Amino acid sequence: MNFIKKTNILHISLLFLVLSSCNKEKKKVELSDGELPKSTMPKMKPLQKAETKLTAEYSNTKKHEIEAFYNKNWPNNSANGSILVAQNGQIIFERYEGYANFREKTLITKSTPLHLASVSKVITATAILKLINAKKIDLDQKVNTILREFPYPDVTIKTLLNHRSGIRNYAYFTDRDKTVWDRHNILTNQDILTIMATKNIGLEFKTDTRFSYCNTNYAMLALIIEKITKQSFEDAMKNIIFEPLGMKNTYVFNYNRDKDTAVTSYKGNKVEIGTDYLDAVYGDKNIYSTPRDLLKFDRARNAANFLTPELNAMVYKPYSNERKGTKNYGLGIRMVNWETGQNFYFHNGWWHGNTSSYITLPKEGVTIIALSNKFTRKTYDVRKLSVLFGDYPFKIGDE
Template identity: 30%
Template sequence: MVNFQCNLCKSIIIIDNKKKIKYLFYLLFVLIFVIRNTLYGQTTYQQFDQYFSTSNHIKQFNGNALVAENKKVVYIKSIGFADFDTKKRLTENSQFPIASITKIFTSTAILQLKQKGRLRLDDPVKTYLPDFPYTEITIRQLLSNTSGLAQYYNLFDTIMFQFPEKIITNRDIIPTFIQYKTPLQFTPGEKWDYNNVNFCIAALIIEKITELSYQDYIKQNIFEPSNMKNSVVPINRKILQKNQVELYSFPNRYSTTLKNVKTIPENFRIDGRSNFYGNGGIVSTSEDLYKFVQALFSGKLIDKEELNEAFTPAKLNNGNLAGYKLENTKINYGLGWEMYDDEKDGKIVFHDGSITGLTSILAFNITKKQTLILLENTGNTSMYTVSNTVFNILNGISFTPPAENFVRQYGNAIAQGQFERAEYLVSSYQKTPKNYSITESEMNKLGYQLLRHNKKDAAISVFRTTTKIFPESWNAFDSYAEALLANGQKTKAIKMYQKSLELNPNNENGKQILLKINSK
């Protein structure tokens, strides 16, 4: 007989000589497996750390990140400041508005009521809200953003003018629809249109059926069962929670200095004069959101049938799936959940959120049981790009490291008249493009913003540079031509429109404008 000391299991194992070789091979296999997985975990953690640290250094991520796999957190980090002005650091207890991730909670609440038999998804909204003026819209169409309801951005302009002190809430939506006989944007089910109003109305249905406020229902039926002790639906969003972060943003596309959003004008008047709920508004932490994910997928909140229904892409009247395209990636929309159409890397469901000074995302790979939660308080993060990178790191797939935002740096130089710095950036990009992140769309948006800000020469420089970087883009030349025409440079504009048509003979906009120019 031979004695072997096994440090791994901290016991003495006695085995027969004939089994000695077999046991040694087994022990070696176990040892290699443990070491490999330990190193893998360290390497993965280090990759996450380097990725987020670099992103923070180049002002592309300031927030909290949590990554989990198979019910185990593999990375959690607070990176940057909760308050840049006081230099207060972020912590795991920092609370963020989660913006449109709230829609997942509203959807879950509706599905809870469906599971209990208190509503049916294909019931007309009017069944529960008798004053609702659109008889054909169903609850399912609210949750799938296919209702056709009008957007709220300019819906309340007259009311806000008449009552300057009034704060608009969910309860003002239906009376306003009735008062102004607001038409639908399209026949219900005909199109997909992302619309916050849908989830505001869904929140009213929850209140009507349960006779609870939306805040109380979510607290009692989602927060408490999920043990989410640091989450709240604020009654007044302007009053910050104890550990709530301040929000910061760049005032424009060519600024390189973050400002507290309180000092930046709202994009729409309604943003500063409303207190809607159901569509957004929940304040939470990354750890609390992970608790929600665990409760949701363990069946604690809704049954599997309802969960599958939430993750099934909605169908339009013509049979097509509801959703949209983001940089050539097709994304479908279920009931309050988004999902990638391409499932080669697993079925990934998610919802992102965005308000001035904040971006967020909660994503779950159902196939691989991987969770990602990102909460960021500068509103300067492309959550789709970052989430894809995180999943790639987690799955050992190659990824593109974070890179300096070329568009912002170049725009800043051009707007300040620092043309030498701008040319240096272009030259540097052309030599080492991997050191910069740039898209034609971002360049285009920068150019048009400069045009709107009456910085015509700067806008022309941006569009001209865009044609150099993207010489095969007909749209780049079309935009360049538009800027030249706006600046009275008709001859050059004609040449650019002609170039655009060479690249794309179907550019109807270019054809029409050339006809107008030549007819004068």
């Protein structure tokens, strides 16, 4: 009997050790369980080295060419927004026109933050990439190891970044069925996660089998940032990106605090567009900024020490090659990949009356930014300015 008792005690002890080991391993995997000291948070760094100075002759020539394009696209000062073109961090052309608020006649200036719409995704992706670079999370890590409610076991951080997760757009599944969400209530990022976990919201397609641009991916990335940093998305973006780069006119929109004071958006006929139940969701949108602040961001993002060379190469890799074509998506950046080997990197945005375009041409050191709070598709036409700096198959004279 003593032998049997000792054997049982030994088995129980071994079982306890195995369970303890599993729990420790689980805590190790589920990064949300660990406290992450603020001092270890990665931070964006401004570009340190002096960049090649543009000659006055070169700058003036480019400025006149851009000005001609601007006047043709927005005749008689008809633009309502801001535009900036820079090379090697040096501003060649910028213009600020129109009103942040038509009723109050508040002018748009170089320090007026406008809604970036989906250009916000580039900034959200950048914070995630810095966390990956600092080994706080892994690119191929399963999302459900961080967000415990997350119901799709095969979705990784990478498939959120490149829109290959297969999860559905929250704007659709919260709009169609009152049993899923009452649109009288303001929706939050956490609400989206809980709905997907409890309301039987299935995947649109099997994870990583195709590309489908989806705002829900970036709403989940924002929650991941909060879990890993132990900070609100607003504070995390401040600490990782905005403050280190001196982006003094950039902020994350807080619905309760900012809904009555943020720059208003308008239809093309200047009719004001109010907020709706989707306006509190962040990560996919809801960052406000200026062209000058985005220039600081772009230069830092293109610095040699931004990411490891291996991770940086993955950012600009096209991930959706199921069908032959030139348009593609990397990790938080859109791209056009021509057979000539030339690549064009950008992201556009549209939310309510806000339209935005962010173009980064790393090979030429060029940054092009256009923002508007009065709906217009002409914001996207600034891509044509790339032909002034490199071999891009756009026609600057096209309507």
